[in-house]
Amino acid sequence: MLDESLLDAPEALARADRRELLRGAAEAGARVRTAARHAAEAGIDELKPEGRPRAVLIAGPGTAATGVADLVTALAGASAPVTRLHPTGVAPAAGALRWALPGWAGSVDLLLIATTDGSEPGLALLAEQAYRRGCTVVAVAPQRSPLSEAVDGVHGLVVPMATAPYELYDETQAAASPGALWALFTPLLALLDRVGLLAAPPDVLQNVADRLDHMAERCGPAIATYSNPAKTLAAELADTLPLIWTEGTAAPVGRRFAAVLAELAGLPALTAELPEALSAHGVLLAGEFAAGADPDDFFRDRVEEPQALRARVLLMRDRIDGGLTAAPAARELALSHDTAISELEPEEGSELETLAELLAVTDFAAGYLALTTGSHA
Structure with missing residues (x-):
């Protein structure tokens, strides 16, 4: 379970973050x-x-x-x-x-x-x-x-x-x-x-470093959850099965995020590229991981039961100017199955800058999940 109080406690986060x-x-x-x-x-x-x-x-x-x-x-x-x-x-x-x-x-x-x-x-x-x-x-x-x-x-x-x-x-x-x-x-x-x-x-690498610095200011521990994209993402993905759907050059970032979530936060995640993700993961939105799935009696006592794992879609895409996109179909599929959806889309910049922004947000989010779910020893 996510300890939300820890997200907005910078000093407590620093004490918990033994691996920096x-x-x-x-x-x-x-x-x-x-x-x-x-x-x-x-x-x-x-x-x-x-x-x-x-x-x-x-x-x-x-x-x-x-x-x-x-x-x-x-x-x-x-x-x-x-x-x-x-x-x-x-x-x-x-x-x-x-x-x-x-x-x-x-x-x-x-x-x-x-x-x-x-x-x-x-x-x-x-x-x-x-x-x-x-x-x-x-x-x-x-x-x-x-x-x-x-x-x-x-x-x-x-x-x-x-x-x-x-x-x-x-x-x-x-x-x-x-x-x-x-x-x-x-x-x-x-x-x-x-x-x-x-x-x-060299000038492009300098721009990448500047973008990473900018994202560190936006995603750092001192920034409150409501205005911090990494903390917000961590809170949204906690206690869910993340389905990471990527588009464009964001695909390697999605795969890295899934690997880091498993390694650091102990959170399993699945990733696929659009539009193939719609068919590859669509069955999960209608099966036991669906938002409303509950095969047993609705009125039974659940106090002693662990919380059921529900799917949540993370739509991660680079900026696509005038090109074809499967994002609208992805949103429609998720919402038609009452599945919550989070979205990450970077600000304008070169391909390396947009990748750097996505990597920064997801790396911070994985860190927050590792620290606030008790999986980070």
Whole structure:
């Protein structure tokens, strides 16, 4: 159950936030600036690529790396195929994940490794395998980690991950934090801009950081729930089964939100893209998760019973100018089944700025849900 009194108690939220989730969300803009500086210092701005890579391969464990791969696919997938590598198994002796390149990978392909840990031996072996195949290798990893030492100057280029002191307690837990996402994502944006797969020059990254700062002001703990979009969203999604329906480039944000809700707040959520979401999730609005579903006697005593889980739709979309949209059909379907609906639509800006706004609101909302539902230890 959501403790609504805690939402508007900034000091109590700070005491409960032992893993600094809200602080990480608030400092996302600063993390972008630091990560961009690390990328420049690593020499990304001075690269002179001979052409676009044939394909981009992305490897890395954890929520942050998965989110980065999804975002890169959405942004650069039209310029070159983007393939997310998954572990092929676990080494029996050390229990470490094993990674492998696809058989076709070679000298015209780019391998990106993103990790908040850097001690995974499987990733170092993957970088060595890519080096032998002639692939270009770029890794974003904590400084002085085994992976960065294995790759730097021999097998490829390393950009030190922009870390915060309060994340040093456990990088595996930090992998779901907003700061970790931007620390890994920003250098890769700078690199992919340099090789011509997307547009993310320094001024665009600065605008992204400014948008994240703006959202931190709107969504911070000191802002009351009634005027705070993240607190409002957290209150609306508590004790529900969120059905996250996305449109446009908001799809990777929806998938990350579902993953972070599960990992941080223990809240299951389902996500799908419009218009397919209407058929994929429509049955849930008419089944046992429907707002009015109750198969038993209406008049029985429910005092000792747990609250039933009901679906709530979250419609998340970027700004669509003059294009076709399934949003009206989504609203009509939800309301026709008496299902509550929440909506997130960013303010005007570049594609990266609108993604940053959606990520900021959802990351803050996940933090508030984790802190106010008792699932954040």
